[in-house]
Amino acid sequence: MEVLRRRYLKPKKRLRISFGLIARETIICLQKPRVCILGGGFGGLYTALRLESLEWPEDKKPQIVLVDQSERFVFKPMLYELLSGEVDEWEIAPRFSDLLANTSVLFFKDRVKFLLPSDHWGMNGSKTSSCGGTVHLESGLLIEYDWLVLALGAEAKLDVVPGAAEFAIPFSTLEDARKVNYKLTALERKTFGKDFQISVAVVGCGYSGVELAATLAERLHNRGIVRAINVETMICPNAPPGNREAALKVLSSRKVELLLGYFVRGIQRLSELESSEVVPDTEKYILELQPAERGMQNKIIEADLVLWTVGTKPPLPQLEPSDVPFVIPLNARGQAETDETLRVKGHPRIFALGDSSALRDSNGRILPATAQVAFQQADFTGWNLWAAINGRPLLPFRFQNLGEMMTLGRNDATVSPSFVEGLTLEGSIGHAARKIAYLIRLPTDEHRLKVGISWLTKSAIDSVSSLQSTVYKVLSGS
Secondary structure (H helix, E strand, O other): OHHHHHHOEOOOOOEEEOOEEEEOOEEEEOOOOEEEEEOOOHHHHHHHHHHHHOOOOOOOOOEEEEEEOOOEOOOHHHOHHHHHOOOOHHHHOOEHHHHOOOOOOEEEEOOEEEEEEOOOEOOOOOEOOOOOEEEEEOOOEEEEEOEEEEOOOOEEOOOOOOOHHHHOEEOOOHHHHHHHHHHHHHHHHHHOOOOOOEEEEEEOOOHHHHHHHHHHHHHHHHHEEEEEEEOOOOOOOOOOHHHHHHHHHHHHHOOOEEEEOEEEEEEEEEOOOOOOOOOOOOOEEEEEEEEOOOOOOOEEEEEOEEEEOOOEEOOOOEEOOOOOOOOOOEOOOOOEOEOOOOEEOOOOOEEEOHHHEOOEOOOOOEOOOOHHHHHHHHHHHHHHHHHHHOOOOOOOOOOOOOEEEEEEEOOEEEEEEOOOOOOOEOHHHHHHHHHHHHHHOOOOHHHHHHHHHHHHHHHHHHHHHHHHHHHHHHHHHO
16 A cells, blocks of 8 residues: 555645556556446445456456545444344454455555546537546545446434434444443442442434344343334334334334434433432433424433434535536435436446435335345446446346345344235344345454354354353252
8 A cells, every 4th residue: 555655656745546557657558348336334334345256358357546544444234233142253344455355455444535527428418538537535546447436325414403423323334333331331330239220312214223222122121221213103114024023022022212203303411400310420301202293291300321313414525626617416415416327427437336325116105224235236246347337238227125124123024025915034043044035144264254254153152151040040959
C-alpha cells in the first residue's frame, strides 16, 4: 500500500491511482479495464470475488480496487451472536486483507468524498466520454475508473427523533455491536449481586429489533427486562406467518414486553433520580411514547440502554460541484435509480446494488434492503460487468426469494424456506439450518473452512459439557 502511495505521487499535491504496473520507477499503464467498487459489504465484496472467479481473456481481465471505511468485512446477519457469545469476532468479521490475499483485488481503507463521473448519456443517446470517471477519497487519493460499483450499504437514521442521535445506539455495524456489548457488560458488572434489573429498550420490531430483543432477553435472563417498541401493531409485519408466530412464542417465554402501536417522540437523559434502586455511575434515559392510533394513552418508560433498529439511509457520495448538469438519479430515500441490469439510469458505466440501489420488482415495489438481495445482486453485477467489458448483452436481474431466517438465541432460530410452502423450522433444528446456510454464504473457501472447523469444535465441547452436566445430575440424584 505504501509503495503505491509513494510511486503514484503527482505534482498536484494529490495522489492519483491509475491501475498500472510499476517497473524501474516507471509507471506502465495497461489498457485493461479499471473497476472501482465502493463498499465492502455483501454487495461490494461479493461482486469483487465474483469478478475474480470468472474466465477472462488475458487483455480484458479487470484491475479491481475495493474501497471501504473499515478494515473488516462484517457478516451482519450474525452480529447478534457476538452479544450471545456464540461466535468469535474473527469468524464473522474477517479482515479484507485476509479475504483478498489470494486475489488480485487491491483494498483501500478510506472514505469516499465525492464522485466525478464522465459517462453521462447525451441527449441523442451517445456518450460524452469513453472513461468512467474519478472517485475522490477523503485521504486525498484519486481513483480513475472505467467502471464503478456503488455498494455502500446503509447507515442508521437517528435524526428523526429528538435525542436519538445522542442517546440511542444503532445496531448495524461491528462497532455498534462492540459498543452494545461493552455497555451491557458494564451494567452487568455494576448490578452483579444487587437487587436491580437492567432495563433495555429496543426501538423497532422488524427482523433486527426482534432478533436483538430475543438475544438480549436470553442473555439478561432474570437480571433484566427488555421492552420492544413498534409503531405497527404486530412484529415483523412482512415476515412469513410461521416466523412471526415462532418469534412471538420465544419473546413471550423470555418475558419481553411488547409495546406495539407506539412511536418514540423523544429520548432524554435522566440525570437525577429519587428512586433508591438507582445504581451509582449509571445513566438512565426517558423515552416518551405516543400511540399511533387513537384510544391509547401516552407512555413514559425508563431504560439503562436504548437500541435503535428503525430507519436507514444510504450514504451515497456527492458529485463534484461543476457546471455539468448531470447527476445520479436518486429516490426519496437517497438510493440510486437503476435499470433492470443494475446500471444507474443515465450512467452506463456505474452499477448500484444492495442498499444503494432502488431497483423495483415486477409489481413496482423497491426490493428490500436485505442480505439475500445483495447476495444475488452481487452475482448479477459481476456477470454484467463481465458482459459489458466483453461486449456481450447484459442480463436483467430477477430476485429469487429463498425464504426468511431469524435468530432467537444461542440455540434457537426460525427458518421458513420458500420452496416448501408453510414449512417453518424452529428451535434447535432452525438454529442448525440457519448456521449451515450462513456458513455456505461466507465469502471465501478458506474462511469457510476455518469457521466450519471452529463451529464444529465449539459444538463438540458444548455437547461434552452438556453430557457431563446430565451425568452429574443423575449421579447426584442417586
